[in-house]
Amino acid sequence: DAGVTQSPTHLIKTRGQQVTLRCSPISGHKSVSWYQQVLGQGPQFIFQYYEKEERGRGNFPDRFSARQFPNYSSELNVNALLLGDSALYLCASSPRDNAHGYTFGSGTRLTVV
Amino acid sequence: AQSVTQLGSHVSVSEGALVLLRCNYSSSVPPYLFWYVQYPNQGLQLLLKYTTGATLVKGINGFEAEFKKSETSFHLTKPSAHMSDAAEYFCAVSAMDTGRRALTFGSGTRLQVQP
Numbered sequence: 184d185a186g187v188t189q190s191p192t193h194l195i196k197t198r199g200q201q202v203t204l205r206c207s208p209i210s211g212h213k214s215v216s217w218y219q220q221v222l223g224q225g226p227q228f229i230f231q232y233y234e235k236e237e238r239g240r241g242n243f244p245d246r247f248s249a250r251q252f253p254n255y256s257s258e259l260n261v262n263a264l265l266l267g268d269s270a271l272y273l274c275a276s277s278p279r280d281n282a283h284g285y286t287f288g289s290g291t292r293l294t295v296v
Numbered sequence: 297a298q299s300v301t302q303l304g305s306h307v308s309v310s311e312g313a314l315v316l317l318r319c320n321y322s323s324s325v326p327p328y329l330f331w332y333v334q335y336p337n338q339g340l341q342l343l344l345k346y347t348t349g350a351t352l353v354k355g356i357n358g359f360e361a362e363f364k365k366s367e368t369s370f371h372l373t374k375p376s377a378h379m380s381d382a383a384e385y386f387c388a389v390s391a392m393d394t395g396r397r398a399l400t401f402g403s404g405t406r407l408q409v410q411p
Contacts, residue, residue: 187339216398225300225386225401226340228394239397273339281396283328283347287339 185209186248187276187288195294196264200249204259208224208276215257216282220271220290232257233280243248269295298323298391302402304348310410315355315359315374317405319387322368328396329370334404340386346370359379382409 188207196202208215214233218226231239232251246262255276261268271292277283303318321327328347332340344355351363361372370387384406388399 223403225388225403226399228400233397239394241398252319275340278359282390282394282399283345283396285340285342285343285399287332289337289339 187274187286189272189274189288189291192289193294194290195296198264198266198295201260201262202264202265202293204261204272204293205273206257206259206274206276206288208255208257208274209286212276212278212288213255214277214280215251215255216275216277216285217257217259217276218273219243220273221267222270226273229259231282238273238280264295266295269293297393297401298327298389300387300389300400302385302387302405304405305403306408307404308408308410309377311379315372315377315381315407317372317385317407319361319370319372319402321370321387321389322367323389323391325392328390329361329363330390330399331355331359331370331372332386332388332401334384334386336383338357343385349361349380377407377409379409379411382407394408 216231217229220226228241230249251257271290274288277284298324330345346363387402389394390396
């Protein structure tokens with residue numbers, strides 16, 4: 184079975200641009216969560232979606248948004264990119280509306296120049 | 297709110313030696329606790345988790361951790377280190393104030409294994 188897949192794997196953007204990151208969960212998993220991992224730090228929670236509804240939001244500015252589609256895949260959008268948005272963005276899927284059965288993808292490495 | 301403190305950003309052990317990675321948590325409600333491992337350029341892999349029940353939890357690759365409520369700790373151990381254990385390790389907590397929907401991670405401990 185395929186694991187959690189994220190695309191693209193690497194991305195370089197310019198300050199002020201917008202970016203969309205994509206995530207496909209494990210088949211049967213209805214929950215998708217997004218985390219930001221800045222180099223040298225632990226991941227920080229951005230969003231959690233379950234059954235296409237936002238169920239949790241971390242302490243990130245409104246420039247960050249996400250959605251979940253009927254097939255449970257998800258997109259993370261970041262507008263007006265800042266240098267500080269450079270990070271590894273991790274997607275995790277879970278079969279239930281909690282963080283206990285997470286399977287993480289390999290992430291998207293975003294570099295803002 | 298909950299938080300996690302991992303003592304020691306870098307730990308170095310010899311191959312075959314005991315591995316001990318320290319994690320202390322702060323939570324106003326009973327926590328669920330996790331250890332994840334991250335290899336270079338990869339995502340996170342769950343090693344083990346504590347939710348309820350037995351406080352000594354066994355995980356994959358010979359790792360185990362013990363939940364000690366009185367010490368607010370959840371230290372990770374492995375009796376004998378292997379070269380393949382070299383990686384970054386993260387302790388995490390989920391708590392009811394997030395509906396257990398999110399994990400709060402520590403800053404990580406990089407484990408080096410010397411031959």
